[in-house]
Amino acid sequence: MNTVIAFIFMFGLLVFIHELGHLIFAKRAGMLAREFAIGFGPKIFSYRKDETLYTVRLLPIGGYVRVAGEDPEIIELKPGHHIGLEFNDYGEVDKIIVNNKSNYPNSKIVEVEEIDLDHNLTVDCYDLDSDERHQFDVNRKALFIMDDKETLIAPYDRQFSSKTASQKGIQVFAGPMMNFLLAIVFFIGLGFVQGVPVDEAKIGGIQEGSPAEDAELIEGDEVVSIDGENIDTWMDFVLYVQERPDEQLEVTIDREGDLITKSITPEAFTEQGETIGRLGVMRMFEESPGDVILHGFTQTYDITVLIIEAVGQLVTGQLSIDALAGPVGIYSATDDVVQTGFTNFLTWTAMLSINLGIINLLPLPALDGGRLMFIGLEAIRGKPVDPQKEGVVHFIGFALLMLLMIVVTWNDIERLFM
Structure with missing residues (x-):
């Protein structure tokens, strides 16, 4: 039950924030936003405030803001009516x-x-x-x-098509932008709760009965070299130790300006079928506001780069379509994350928010990136692409995306029962 609640909260928040960006900038540009929807398909809840109908729909596969002029008007009156x-x-x-x-x-x-x-x-x-x-x-x-x-x-000046290319571009880009901002806010919030990891190989805690305790390492020690090899970052330290279980290491630490060398043998530990070495130390975290805020931006940037690299591997064939996950796969992964604690769940939500922002910026029809591509063509040509032709491209793109969603969901279901 906790997973169901967590998934509904996560999905609703990510879609709400994304569509809120579209809604805010549509209204700022003077566009008439007819509907703000979370989900697709039949309505299960609706509420009208001012000009906009707010709805929750049955199928949890996204959302939309319906702006006047983006699609042909619903009601068309002709002579003789x-x-x-x-x-x-x-x-x-x-x-x-x-x-x-x-x-x-x-x-x-x-x-x-x-x-x-x-x-x-x-x-x-x-x-x-x-x-x-x-x-x-x-x-x-x-x-x-x-x-x-x-x-x-919808008078013409309230329609999407009446606005400048820059106004339209900002309104479309605002959705993914809000997903990136949400991730930054989450990472900053998590940083204030649990601190942010320092890059250096500084020890933040010692486990009882561990090799590190036996060697009398203490909190605040910084590892500067092992076996004569320089250690610049925490990851350098972790990888060096993991690759040498049961091997005696000569670890040089900086303790308040004094260099001290300790002989330590990492204990062997089996993780996911692989034997690795560990010393029983924890990473140091800092809580200064400046570092926490900076961490929110750098963490978002680092994850963005990783996701873009993964998308590139999909395009070049280095990753197969089986690596993709749909709603079922995300639900299953969320179930695993929820079991590990609330802070990990918030981290997972922030990562999915970044993922949603990047996927929506891909230059594919029916996605925000595809719409931005047409707006860019409008800016270059000095006039918009024929709305009917653009509508056909987006319709075909949406149909193909739905087909991809079906394939990915089927793969998710197969994995669940394997």
């Missing part, structure tokens, strides 16, 4: 009833001759009662009513 109109106190149309007009007895029933809800915001129509021609102004916040559901109209 019969619609109902309701007016505000200034004589402007504030409700356009598309169907079920009998449910709105106070509406004026008209036949559309011409309607412009992008630029001029006018309706040219015939009054079916008097057969007179009228032109009505439409309020900028007028509502479509179809199947008794209300939808705001």
Whole structure:
């Protein structure tokens, strides 16, 4: 049960933060954000605030912010349509009833001759009662009513396509950016809780009954060389010791400026079928605010580089598709991590947040990176790519991504039962 709660929290947080970035910068650019969704498929919860419908959907495979103008508008009115109109106190149309007009007895029933809800915001129509021609102004916040559901109209200046390439690019990039920021915040928070590891081979603690205790090493000692070989980092120290179980080592330490040499034999320890050496020492951690904050950025950078290298190996064929994990595989890995403690779970969440940011920036259709690629073409050409052609590319890309998701999920399920 703990794993289920942890997975829902983790998935919801990562998607929420990502889509929140898109939402915030859409609103800052004056775009009309119609829906903020976590998940895909049927709605299981919805709440409307101001212009935006907030929904939670059934399938936990992502989320989206639906901005007016990114896709063709849901409702399209053409000459000859019969619609109902309701007016505000200034004589402007504030409700356009598309169907079920009998449910709105106070509406004026008209036949559309011409309607412009992008630029001029006018309706040219015939009054079916008097057969007179009228032109009505439409309020900028007028509502479509179809199947008794209300939808705001989107004047052109509120649509995605009306914005500059830089505004569109920032709005699209904001989602992955928020994932990187979340990881930085998590690593900084973890640093303040448990400190951050120092790069040098400084000893932070000694296990009782260990070779290090027998050799009278103490907290604060810094290993500078072993068997005459310089040790510059903690990883240098760990790897040297692990490769030499049951071998006597001449370890030179710096203790408050004095160099002391100790003879120590690492005890043999079997880990995942491999025998390694260990001395029974723990790494030193620091808690100074400057180091903690810097660690949040450097840790995020280091993990970003590792993930990008892994993606490169996938592209070049050095890693197979079997190395990928979908929701089932991530759930299984989360189950393992949850058993090791809350701080490890937060570290895992931060790593997945970085992964989500990088994957979304890949130049693939339907992903943020693919959309940024089209926005870049717009900036170079001085005009946008034909929306219908771009829509087809994104649709095909989304279908292929769903197919990949099915394959990866099937592989995850097979691994669970192997």
